[in-house]
Amino acid sequence: KQLLANRVKTLTPSSTLAITAKAKELKEQGIDVIGLGAGEPDFNTPENILNAAKKSMDAGLTKYTPAGGLPALKKAIIDKLARDNNLTYKANEIIVGVGAKHVLYTLFQVILNEGDEVIIPIPYWVSYPEQVKLAGGVPVYVEGTQEQSFKITAQQLRNAVTEKTKAVIINSPSNPSGMIYTKEELAELAQVAEEMDILIVSDEIYEKLVYNGVEHYSIAEVSDAVKVRTIVVNGVAKSHSMTGWRIGYAAGDATIIKAMTDLASHSTSNATTTAQYATIEAYNGSQDTVEKMRQAFESRLEAIFPKLAAIPGVKVLKPQGAFYLLPDVSETAEKTGYTSVDDFVSALLTEANVAVIPGSGFGAPATIRLSYATSLELLEEAVRRIDAFVKAKW
Ligand code: PLP
Numbered sequence: 001k002q003l004l005a006n007r008v009k010t011l012t013p014s015s016t017l018a019i020t021a022k023a024k025e026l027k028e029q030g031i032d033v034i035g036l037g038a039g040e041p042d043f044n045t046p047e048n049i050l051n052a053a054k055k056s057m058d059a060g061l062t063k064y065t066p067a068g069g070l071p072a073l074k075k076a077i078i079d080k081l082a083r084d085n086n087l088t089y090k091a092n093e094i095i096v097g098v099g100a101k102h103v104l105y106t107l108f109q110v111i112l113n114e115g116d117e118v119i120i121p122i123p124y125w126v127s128y129p130e131q132v133k134l135a136g137g138v139p140v141y142v143e144g145t146q147e148q149s150f151k152i153t154a155q156q157l158r159n160a161v162t163e164k165t166k167a168v169i170i171n172s173p174s175n176p177s178g179m180i181y182t183k184e185e186l187a188e189l190a191q192v193a194e195e196m197d198i199l200i201v202s203d204e205i206y207e208k209l210v211y212n213g214v215e216h217y218s219i220a221e222v223s224d225a226v227k228v229r230t231i232v233v234n235g236v237a238k239s240h241s242m243t244g245w246r247i248g249y250a251a252g253d254a255t256i257i258k259a260m261t262d263l264a265s266h267s268t269s270n271a272t273t274t275a276q277y278a279t280i281e282a283y284n285g286s287q288d289t290v291e292k293m294r295q296a297f298e299s300r301l302e303a304i305f306p307k308l309a310a311i312p313g314v315k316v317l318k319p320q321g322a323f324y325l326l327p328d329v330s331e332t333a334e335k336t337g338y339t340s341v342d343d344f345v346s347a348l349l350t351e352a353n354v355a356v357i358p359g360s361g362f363g364a365p366a367t368i369r370l371s372y373a374t375s376l377e378l379l380e381e382a383v384r385r386i387d388a389f390v391k392a393k394w
Contacts, residue, residue, distance in 0.1 A: 007134060014126050016357050019345065023355035034382040035355045036370040039175070040243040041323070043296070045278075046289040049240060052281030053274050065273050067265040068257070069096025069249070073276045076283040077249055084207070085218045087227065092254045095261050096279075098271045100205045100235035100248030101127060103260075106267070107231060107250060108135035110259040111199065112166055118201075119160050119168040121152040122363035123326065125175045125203070137166070141363060146328055149317060150177035150364075154188035158196070167199035170219055173206035176362045176369040177326045178319025180210065186219040190226040200230040205248070206322040208239035208290055211298040214320040220251075228253060238322075239290055240282045245275040297323050300372045300379060307383045308370070312390055323373045326359065330366035336393035341365055352389035354382045 016037055026033045056062075068074070074094045081087040097103035104127070112118070114136040120128050122143040129139040142160045144150045157168060170189065172181040181189070193200050200219055207216045220230040235248030250260065270276070301319065308325060309316050313332030319325055333344035345358040345368060359367030372379055 010133065011130060014361075016126065016361065019349065019355055019357055022349060026349070026353070031353055033349070033353045033355055034374075034378050034385070036372075036374065036379075036382055037355050037357050038371040038373040040373060041238060041241040041293060041297075042373045042375070043241040043289075043293050045242050045245070046240060046282075048285045048289075049242065049278045049281050052285070053278040056277035057274055061277060062273055065270040065276060067268075067270050068261040069094070069271065070273075070276045070280070073280050076280045077251070080283045081232070081251055085232075086221050087218060087232070087251065089251045090254075093257055094249060094251050095257050095264065096247065096249045096271050096276060097260075097264060098248070098268050099237060099246040100203065100233050102246075102268065103233055103235070103248040103250045104128075104201070104203065105131050105134070106260045106263055107201065107233070107256070108132055108137060110256060110263055111135075112137040115164060116166040117162060117164045118166060119157065119198075121169070121171075123150055123174070123176050123359065123367070124169070124363055125171060126361050128169055128171075138164070140165070143363075144177075144179075146315065146317060146367075150174065150179045150326065151181055151185065152189075154185075154192050157189055157192045161192070161196040161198060165196065165198050167201050168193060169201045169203065171203040171205075172219075173210060173216065173321025175206065175322050176324050176357075176359070176364070176367075177317075178322045178324050179317070180214055180216060180320040181219075183217045183222075186217055187222050190219055190222045190230075193229060194225060198229070200226070202230050202232050204232060204234045205238050207234060209294055209297055209323060210321040211294075211301055212320070216321065231256060236279050236282045241293060242275075242278070242282065245272070245278055247271055247275050247279045297372060300376050301325075303376055304372060304379045304383060307380070307387070311383070311387045312394055323371055325370045325372065326362075326364065326367045327370070328366045329368050332390055336390055341368060344368075348386065348389060352385045354385050354389075 074091045112135040117138045117140045118132045144152045220227040231252035237243040314327045316327035338344040342358045357369040
């Protein structure tokens, strides 16, 4: 008998992991590799959050919580959504889960029937297609080219909808492109979702990391009618540098949230209790450190962007949010003797000792993704190495 279920046969491990593993291997051999693959802020979790976690443990608050999350945490999330996003929810419209990733996983499990289509804009976060497929769904890709700032248009969305379409995923600010949809663009996309009667999955995990005055809007803010067909997914991983705590949440239709909570009651039970207490403080406490971290990312971006853009052949848009750059390096790869960007990325690692993520994993094979969630010093050295590598071979 076959060892594995059919369901996992086409499952591909996260593309970001392969290059990170290779970089680690080189590091262990004593090679000075600079990794620009990081998907997490390089700051410590703020002190007040750590203290709240410790306090809760000392008070003996280490038992199960309700499957959908502590009432006090739901309240803190409801307050946050009202404060930051002008969105009003009740407690039965919120679920707290084990990171935004698992919340999305649970969401697709409860909304998709076999064969249901989910529209995924390219470039996409690597987990969307796999999660959709694991729920029996079919990813339908719509390309946001670099010329259109890696965003899809309302017309493209309309063209992609079929009678099997269940939902569209909007991730703004985007991983990997760093682009942000404007309020107007969101309104146009939302109108199509309404006309075509599809759900909107809005992944807003990078909400707090926005630069140079660009603002984040939640598509659920467009109107009450749009809000009821939108499931907002967010979390504290990127905003509060809490990736390892694994707390994310969804806000949306009470029937969907109840199904997610029921599923969680049989899968995870609850997100880790201590992490939930930490998250209450993350939202109810001072937001000063969130802003400080944002500023650090912004100044790194400002410093590094012109240098990256000056490398021969590199075509790069200035990101508006998140902490990634997504240059098109197809010309650079070609002029330096590589038949693909993937090969260019491999050579960059072994010869220039800089680890970047090939865009092929995000559906954008002409690009590479560089994370600036690392010190400015290392970023500058990495860009200097890439520049020297390219110039030597051009
Ligand atoms: N959504 C996007 C676009 C992400 O990049 C990530 C993390 O890399 C997540 C969701 C998951 O966040 P969490 O750590 O809360 O699971």
